[in-house]
Amino acid sequence: MVKYKELSHERFLKCIDVLSNNLENFLGENNLKVDYIMPIVRSGAVPAVYISNKLNIVKFAPIQIKHITYNDGKETIETIFDPLNSLNINKEKPVFLIVDALQSSGMSAEIAIDEIKKVYNDAIILYVCITKKYLSNDFKGIIDYFDYVFQYNEDQLDEVKCLELGIDYYAPVFPWEKAEELITHPDDLEDNIFF
DSSP states (O other), X not given: OOOEEEOOHHXXXXXXXXXXXXXXXXXXXXXXXXXXXEEEETTTHHHHHHXXXXXXXXXXXXXXXXXEEOXXXXXXXXEEEOOGGGOOOOOSSOEEEEEEEEESSSHHHHHHHHHHHHHOTTOXXXXXXXXXXXXXXXXXXXXXXXXXXXXXXXXXXXXXXXXXXXXXXXXXXXXXXXXXXXXXXXXXXXXXXXX
């Protein structure tokens, strides 16, 4: 079972600073400007707003990808909202910045990347998240930029090994979340998503 610990607002802000500074350096070094920031909602919405304000990114294209438990017991990951076909981009290589708070498997980010490539095959894709599960996808060779601030453990390692490797033993509960909801996942139920 995953163990959770609250992430302080101060640490969250420090994470935003790290991601924003690293991203700003990358954009400057590569003479790039983000055309659309794409938060994976709900988790990525809050960090995306902070990053967009720090880097003066104006246009949002939120995507909603959700694990869903249906009434018949079936479980899937589905794209609930995808704005990419409604964007009017005439640029040959548009730059998309995908933002999430926590990456567990990387499946949501992978779906977002695939959706971008379906519509904008030559897009430059950047992806940032505050934290990623230890040993989850690094997207090497798939996207142009990937950054995160820290890794967390999800029962792969004991507390001593996490300390040795510099990995957070606990999965974070972000300042805008409730630990109880993370454990019971009431928002994953079909009735709470489709109405």
